[in-house]
Amino acid sequence: xxxxxxxxxxxxxxxxxxxxxxxxxxxxxxxxxxxxxxxxxxxxxxxxxxxxxxxxxxxxxxxxxxxxxxxxxxxxxxxxxxxxxxxxxxxxxxxxxxxxxxxxxxxxxxxxxxxxxxxxxxxxxxxxxxxxxxxxxxxxxxxxxxxxxxxxxxxxxxxxxxxxxxxxxxxxxxxxxxxxxxxxxxxxxxxx
Amino acid sequence: xxxxxxxxxxxxxxxxxxxxxxxxxxxxxxxxxxxxxxxxxxxxxxxxxxxxxxxxxxxxxxxxxxxxxxxxxxxxxxxxxxxxxxxxxxxxxxxxxxxxxxxxxxxxxxxxxxxxxxxxxxxxxxxxxxx
Numbered sequence: 001x002x003x004x005x006x007x008x009x010x011x012x013x014x015x016x017x018x019x020x021x022x023x024x025x026x027x028x029x030x031x032x033x034x035x036x037x038x039x040x041x042x043x044x045x046x047x048x049x050x051x052x053x054x055x056x057x058x059x060x061x062x063x064x065x066x067x068x069x070x071x072x073x074x075x076x077x078x079x080x081x082x083x084x085x086x087x088x089x090x091x092x093x094x095x096x097x098x099x100x101x102x103x104x105x106x107x108x109x110x111x112x113x114x115x116x117x118x119x120x121x122x123x124x125x126x127x128x129x130x131x132x133x134x135x136x137x138x139x140x141x142x143x144x145x146x147x148x149x150x151x152x153x154x155x156x157x158x159x160x161x162x163x164x165x166x167x168x169x170x171x172x173x174x175x176x177x178x179x180x181x182x183x184x185x186x187x188x189x190x191x192x
Numbered sequence: 193x194x195x196x197x198x199x200x201x202x203x204x205x206x207x208x209x210x211x212x213x214x215x216x217x218x219x220x221x222x223x224x225x226x227x228x229x230x231x232x233x234x235x236x237x238x239x240x241x242x243x244x245x246x247x248x249x250x251x252x253x254x255x256x257x258x259x260x261x262x263x264x265x266x267x268x269x270x271x272x273x274x275x276x277x278x279x280x281x282x283x284x285x286x287x288x289x290x291x292x293x294x295x296x297x298x299x300x301x302x303x304x305x306x307x308x309x310x311x312x313x314x315x316x317x318x319x320x321x322x323x
Contacts, residue, residue, distance in 0.1 A: 031272075032235065032256065032282045039236050039281070040252065056253040064257035072261045 003048040007037060010052050017062030021069065029065060075182040080108055083178045090185055100181045107174030111167050117142045118163030129153035216248055220258050222301065223248055225267065225286065225294040232271075232285040235259065259284055267293055 011030050018026045033055070040051045055061060067089060074086035087104050090097030120142035121128040128142040131151035139148040147153070155162065227233060227241045239255055242248040262268045267290035272280045286294065 028282075029256070029260065035279055035281055036235050036252070036256070038279060039234075043236070051252070054252045056251060061253045061257070064253070065260060068257045068261035069264060072264050 006048055006052060007034065010037075010055075010058050013058035014062050017059050018065060020066060025069075033061075071182050071185065075179050077179075078175060080175075083175065083182075084108070086182055087178055090182070094185075096181075097185070100178065104174055104178050107170060107177065111170035111174060113141070114163045114167030114170060118160045118167065121157065121159050121163070125157075129159055130155045216250075219248075220250065220254060221262065222294070222297045224255060224258055224262065225290055225297070228268070228284055228286045228290075229294065232283040234273075234281040234283050238284070262290070266290075 011034060014033065015026060015030060018029060021029075037048060037051050037055070040046065040054075041048050044051075046054075070086050070089060074082050077083060084101075084104060087097065087101045091101035117128050117140075124142070127144070127147065129140075129147070130137060130153065131139040131148045132154050133148070133151035138151045223242055223246065224238060227238045227245075233241060235256055238259070239250060239252060242250060242255075259268065259270075263270055263284070266287060268284045269287055270282050270284050273283050274280045
Protein backbone atom coordinates (compact mmCIF):
# COMPACT_ATOMS: atom_id res chain seq x y z
CA UNK A 1 0.00 0.00 0.00
CA UNK A 2 1.32 3.46 -0.80
CA UNK A 3 1.83 5.98 1.98
CA UNK A 4 -1.10 8.01 0.78
CA UNK A 5 -3.39 5.02 0.79
CA UNK A 6 -2.31 4.02 4.29
CA UNK A 7 -3.04 7.50 5.53
CA UNK A 8 -6.40 7.66 3.75
CA UNK A 9 -7.47 4.33 5.11
CA UNK A 10 -6.46 5.33 8.67
CA UNK A 11 -8.38 8.60 8.40
CA UNK A 12 -11.40 6.83 6.90
CA UNK A 13 -11.57 4.42 9.85
CA UNK A 14 -11.15 7.32 12.25
CA UNK A 15 -13.93 9.28 10.52
CA UNK A 16 -16.23 6.29 10.68
CA UNK A 17 -15.69 5.80 14.42
CA UNK A 18 -16.07 9.49 15.17
CA UNK A 19 -19.58 9.44 13.68
CA UNK A 20 -21.32 10.50 16.95
CA UNK A 21 -19.46 13.83 16.91
CA UNK A 22 -20.62 16.86 14.95
CA UNK A 23 -19.31 17.28 11.43
CA UNK A 24 -17.20 20.28 12.45
CA UNK A 25 -15.59 18.53 15.40
CA UNK A 26 -14.88 15.45 13.31
CA UNK A 27 -13.24 17.25 10.40
CA UNK A 28 -11.13 19.31 12.79
CA UNK A 29 -9.83 16.15 14.46
CA UNK A 30 -9.05 14.50 11.10
CA UNK A 31 -7.20 17.58 9.92
CA UNK A 32 -5.12 17.70 13.09
CA UNK A 33 -4.25 13.99 13.00
CA UNK A 34 -3.30 14.25 9.32
CA UNK A 35 -1.03 17.21 10.12
CA UNK A 36 0.50 15.25 13.00
CA UNK A 37 1.30 12.25 10.80
CA UNK A 38 2.96 14.43 8.16
CA UNK A 39 4.97 16.44 10.71
CA UNK A 40 5.99 13.45 12.75
CA UNK A 41 7.15 11.54 9.68
CA UNK A 42 9.08 14.54 8.34
CA UNK A 43 10.71 15.50 11.62
CA UNK A 44 11.66 12.04 12.82
CA UNK A 45 12.42 10.53 9.46
CA UNK A 46 10.05 7.67 10.21
CA UNK A 47 7.73 6.19 7.62
CA UNK A 48 4.05 7.08 7.64
CA UNK A 49 3.36 3.48 8.53
CA UNK A 50 5.53 3.75 11.65
CA UNK A 51 3.88 7.00 12.72
CA UNK A 52 0.42 5.49 12.27
CA UNK A 53 1.49 2.51 14.37
CA UNK A 54 2.66 4.89 17.12
CA UNK A 55 -0.74 6.59 17.06
CA UNK A 56 -2.42 3.27 17.79
CA UNK A 57 -5.45 1.73 16.09
CA UNK A 58 -7.86 4.32 14.65
CA UNK A 59 -10.78 2.68 16.51
CA UNK A 60 -9.08 3.18 19.86
CA UNK A 61 -8.08 6.75 19.13
CA UNK A 62 -11.67 7.54 18.14
CA UNK A 63 -12.87 5.83 21.32
CA UNK A 64 -10.73 8.09 23.47
CA UNK A 65 -12.12 11.16 21.74
CA UNK A 66 -15.68 9.95 22.19
CA UNK A 67 -15.30 8.99 25.86
CA UNK A 68 -13.58 12.25 26.68
CA UNK A 69 -16.27 14.36 25.05
CA UNK A 70 -19.15 12.30 26.41
CA UNK A 71 -17.88 12.55 29.94
CA UNK A 72 -16.81 16.18 29.90
CA UNK A 73 -20.16 17.20 28.44
CA UNK A 74 -22.10 15.05 30.87
CA UNK A 75 -20.25 16.39 33.89
CA UNK A 76 -21.81 19.78 33.11
CA UNK A 77 -25.21 18.51 32.04
CA UNK A 78 -28.51 18.17 33.91
CA UNK A 79 -30.15 15.83 31.42
CA UNK A 80 -30.82 12.37 32.86
CA UNK A 81 -30.35 10.82 29.41
CA UNK A 82 -26.91 12.36 28.88
CA UNK A 83 -25.87 11.53 32.44
CA UNK A 84 -27.11 7.94 32.31
CA UNK A 85 -25.35 7.35 28.99
CA UNK A 86 -22.09 8.57 30.47
CA UNK A 87 -22.45 6.41 33.59
CA UNK A 88 -23.28 3.43 31.40
CA UNK A 89 -20.02 4.05 29.57
CA UNK A 90 -18.22 4.27 32.89
CA UNK A 91 -19.84 1.02 34.01
CA UNK A 92 -18.21 -0.87 31.15
CA UNK A 93 -14.83 0.34 32.39
CA UNK A 94 -14.64 -0.26 36.11
CA UNK A 95 -16.36 -1.70 39.18
CA UNK A 96 -16.88 1.75 40.66
CA UNK A 97 -18.53 2.68 37.38
CA UNK A 98 -21.02 -0.16 37.81
CA UNK A 99 -21.81 1.01 41.36
CA UNK A 100 -22.41 4.56 40.14
CA UNK A 101 -24.64 3.30 37.35
CA UNK A 102 -26.77 1.15 39.67
CA UNK A 103 -27.08 4.00 42.20
CA UNK A 104 -28.08 6.40 39.41
CA UNK A 105 -30.80 4.10 38.13
CA UNK A 106 -32.14 3.71 41.70
CA UNK A 107 -31.88 7.44 42.34
CA UNK A 108 -33.73 8.42 39.19
CA UNK A 109 -36.40 5.74 39.73
CA UNK A 110 -37.09 6.77 43.33
CA UNK A 111 -37.05 10.45 42.46
CA UNK A 112 -39.44 9.96 39.56
CA UNK A 113 -41.56 7.67 41.77
CA UNK A 114 -42.10 10.36 44.41
CA UNK A 115 -43.06 12.91 41.78
CA UNK A 116 -45.48 10.46 40.11
CA UNK A 117 -47.13 9.72 43.47
CA UNK A 118 -47.59 13.48 44.07
CA UNK A 119 -49.20 13.95 40.66
CA UNK A 120 -51.36 10.83 41.06
CA UNK A 121 -52.78 12.33 44.24
CA UNK A 122 -53.93 15.38 42.27
CA UNK A 123 -55.61 13.27 39.59
CA UNK A 124 -56.80 10.15 41.49
CA UNK A 125 -56.88 11.28 45.13
CA UNK A 126 -58.14 7.97 46.52
CA UNK A 127 -55.43 5.90 44.87
CA UNK A 128 -52.33 7.61 46.24
CA UNK A 129 -51.13 7.93 49.78
CA UNK A 130 -49.27 6.42 52.71
CA UNK A 131 -51.12 3.63 54.52
CA UNK A 132 -50.52 2.73 58.13
CA UNK A 133 -51.65 -0.34 60.00
CA UNK A 134 -50.94 -1.01 63.69
CA UNK A 135 -48.51 1.89 63.84
CA UNK A 136 -46.43 0.66 60.90
CA UNK A 137 -46.20 2.00 57.38
CA UNK A 138 -47.53 -0.79 55.18
CA UNK A 139 -47.71 0.89 51.81
CA UNK A 140 -46.67 4.08 50.11
CA UNK A 141 -47.34 5.14 46.58
CA UNK A 142 -49.97 5.25 43.90
CA UNK A 143 -52.02 2.14 43.20
CA UNK A 144 -53.98 1.31 40.09
CA UNK A 145 -56.20 -1.33 41.68
CA UNK A 146 -57.58 -0.81 45.13
CA UNK A 147 -55.70 0.24 48.21
CA UNK A 148 -54.23 -1.79 51.09
CA UNK A 149 -57.04 -3.46 53.03
CA UNK A 150 -57.34 -2.82 56.76
CA UNK A 151 -54.92 0.08 56.73
CA UNK A 152 -55.70 3.76 56.88
CA UNK A 153 -54.20 6.57 54.87
CA UNK A 154 -52.36 9.17 56.94
CA UNK A 155 -50.88 11.88 54.73
CA UNK A 156 -53.90 13.17 52.78
CA UNK A 157 -53.09 16.06 50.47
CA UNK A 158 -49.77 16.56 52.27
CA UNK A 159 -48.42 13.80 50.09
CA UNK A 160 -48.40 16.28 47.18
CA UNK A 161 -45.82 18.75 48.56
CA UNK A 162 -43.96 15.97 50.35
CA UNK A 163 -43.75 13.84 47.20
CA UNK A 164 -42.66 16.81 45.10
CA UNK A 165 -39.98 17.87 47.60
CA UNK A 166 -38.67 14.34 48.22
CA UNK A 167 -38.76 13.65 44.47
CA UNK A 168 -36.88 16.80 43.48
CA UNK A 169 -34.32 16.31 46.23
CA UNK A 170 -33.68 12.72 45.19
CA UNK A 171 -33.37 13.72 41.53
CA UNK A 172 -31.01 16.58 42.35
CA UNK A 173 -28.90 14.42 44.62
CA UNK A 174 -28.65 11.76 41.91
CA UNK A 175 -27.62 14.38 39.36
CA UNK A 176 -24.84 15.67 41.58
CA UNK A 177 -23.71 12.18 42.51
CA UNK A 178 -23.29 11.34 38.83
CA UNK A 179 -21.60 14.62 37.93
CA UNK A 180 -19.11 14.30 40.75
CA UNK A 181 -18.32 10.69 39.89
CA UNK A 182 -17.76 11.71 36.27
CA UNK A 183 -15.38 14.47 37.35
CA UNK A 184 -13.50 12.03 39.56
CA UNK A 185 -13.31 9.47 36.79
CA UNK A 186 -11.76 12.11 34.56
CA UNK A 187 -9.03 12.73 37.09
CA UNK A 188 -8.35 9.02 37.33
CA UNK A 189 -7.85 8.77 33.62
CA UNK A 190 -6.07 5.48 33.66
CA UNK A 191 -9.47 3.85 34.02
CA UNK A 192 -10.71 5.42 30.84
CA UNK B 193 -12.31 -12.30 28.12
CA UNK B 194 -13.77 -8.81 28.02
CA UNK B 195 -12.48 -5.90 30.02
CA UNK B 196 -15.69 -5.90 32.05
CA UNK B 197 -15.14 -9.45 33.23
CA UNK B 198 -11.59 -8.64 34.13
CA UNK B 199 -12.76 -5.79 36.30
CA UNK B 200 -15.44 -7.88 37.94
CA UNK B 201 -12.84 -10.29 39.22
CA UNK B 202 -11.68 -7.52 41.47
CA UNK B 203 -8.47 -5.58 41.56
CA UNK B 204 -5.57 -7.60 40.26
CA UNK B 205 -2.14 -7.29 41.75
CA UNK B 206 -0.63 -4.70 39.47
CA UNK B 207 2.87 -4.76 38.12
CA UNK B 208 4.94 -1.82 39.37
CA UNK B 209 5.66 -0.65 35.83
CA UNK B 210 1.97 -0.71 35.05
CA UNK B 211 1.29 1.30 38.16
CA UNK B 212 3.86 3.85 37.14
CA UNK B 213 2.36 4.03 33.67
CA UNK B 214 -1.06 4.74 35.20
CA UNK B 215 0.40 7.38 37.47
CA UNK B 216 1.95 9.14 34.49
CA UNK B 217 -1.21 8.83 32.47
CA UNK B 218 -3.23 10.36 35.30
CA UNK B 219 -1.05 13.45 35.16
CA UNK B 220 -1.43 14.00 31.41
CA UNK B 221 -3.99 16.79 31.73
CA UNK B 222 -1.86 18.78 34.10
CA UNK B 223 1.27 18.13 32.05
CA UNK B 224 -0.44 19.26 28.83
CA UNK B 225 -1.61 22.49 30.49
CA UNK B 226 1.83 23.06 32.00
CA UNK B 227 3.58 22.66 28.64
CA UNK B 228 1.60 25.65 27.36
CA UNK B 229 2.42 27.95 30.28
CA UNK B 230 5.06 29.84 28.32
CA UNK B 231 3.25 30.08 25.03
CA UNK B 232 1.39 28.33 22.26
CA UNK B 233 2.50 24.96 20.90
CA UNK B 234 1.06 22.43 18.47
CA UNK B 235 0.37 18.79 19.32
CA UNK B 236 3.69 17.31 18.27
CA UNK B 237 5.58 20.11 20.03
CA UNK B 238 3.66 19.34 23.23
CA UNK B 239 4.64 15.68 22.97
CA UNK B 240 8.30 16.64 22.42
CA UNK B 241 8.20 19.22 25.21
CA UNK B 242 6.91 16.65 27.70
CA UNK B 243 9.56 14.16 26.60
CA UNK B 244 12.47 16.55 27.02
CA UNK B 245 11.28 18.33 30.16
CA UNK B 246 9.81 15.49 32.18
CA UNK B 247 10.84 12.22 30.55
CA UNK B 248 7.13 11.72 30.16
CA UNK B 249 7.01 9.49 27.13
CA UNK B 250 3.45 9.49 25.90
CA UNK B 251 1.99 7.34 23.21
CA UNK B 252 1.47 9.84 20.41
CA UNK B 253 -2.25 9.14 20.28
CA UNK B 254 -2.77 9.95 23.96
CA UNK B 255 -2.35 13.69 23.87
CA UNK B 256 -4.83 14.65 21.13
CA UNK B 257 -8.06 13.46 22.78
CA UNK B 258 -6.87 15.12 26.01
CA UNK B 259 -6.25 18.43 24.23
CA UNK B 260 -9.64 18.16 22.59
CA UNK B 261 -11.35 17.70 25.93
CA UNK B 262 -9.44 20.51 27.62
CA UNK B 263 -10.60 22.72 24.78
CA UNK B 264 -14.28 21.77 25.19
CA UNK B 265 -13.88 22.61 28.85
CA UNK B 266 -12.69 26.08 27.95
CA UNK B 267 -9.20 25.65 29.41
CA UNK B 268 -7.50 25.87 26.03
CA UNK B 269 -8.11 27.67 22.77
CA UNK B 270 -6.73 26.67 19.41
CA UNK B 271 -5.95 28.31 16.10
CA UNK B 272 -4.71 27.02 12.78
CA UNK B 273 -1.47 28.66 11.75
CA UNK B 274 0.06 28.31 8.33
CA UNK B 275 3.69 27.17 8.54
CA UNK B 276 6.20 28.99 6.36
CA UNK B 277 6.78 26.03 4.13
CA UNK B 278 4.21 23.33 4.50
CA UNK B 279 0.79 22.81 5.93
CA UNK B 280 -1.18 24.51 8.69
CA UNK B 281 -0.76 23.34 12.26
CA UNK B 282 -3.21 23.53 15.12
CA UNK B 283 -1.69 25.60 17.92
CA UNK B 284 -3.04 25.47 21.45
CA UNK B 285 -2.81 28.14 24.11
CA UNK B 286 -4.09 28.50 27.66
CA UNK B 287 -7.20 30.56 28.33
CA UNK B 288 -7.52 32.58 31.53
CA UNK B 289 -9.59 29.74 32.96
CA UNK B 290 -6.83 27.34 31.95
CA UNK B 291 -4.18 29.42 33.70
CA UNK B 292 -6.23 29.57 36.87
CA UNK B 293 -6.93 25.86 36.78
CA UNK B 294 -3.25 25.09 36.29
CA UNK B 295 -2.30 27.30 39.25
CA UNK B 296 -4.78 25.40 41.45
CA UNK B 297 -3.53 22.07 40.13
CA UNK B 298 0.10 23.02 40.78
CA UNK B 299 -0.69 23.93 44.40
CA UNK B 300 -2.72 20.79 45.03
CA UNK B 301 -0.12 18.61 43.33
CA UNK B 302 2.79 20.08 45.30
CA UNK B 303 1.13 19.72 48.67
CA UNK B 304 0.08 16.17 47.80
CA UNK B 305 3.56 15.24 46.59
CA UNK B 306 5.21 16.78 49.67
CA UNK B 307 2.90 14.85 51.96
CA UNK B 308 3.64 11.60 50.18
CA UNK B 309 7.38 12.27 50.24
CA UNK B 310 7.28 12.68 54.02
CA UNK B 311 5.38 9.43 54.22
CA UNK B 312 7.98 7.65 52.11
CA UNK B 313 11.00 9.08 53.94
CA UNK B 314 11.43 6.08 56.29
CA UNK B 315 11.23 3.70 53.34
CA UNK B 316 13.95 5.52 51.42
CA UNK B 317 16.14 6.02 54.53
CA UNK B 318 16.10 2.32 55.27
CA UNK B 319 17.10 1.58 51.71
CA UNK B 320 20.11 3.88 52.11
CA UNK B 321 21.19 2.09 55.28
CA UNK B 322 21.01 -1.35 53.75
CA UNK B 323 22.96 -0.30 50.71
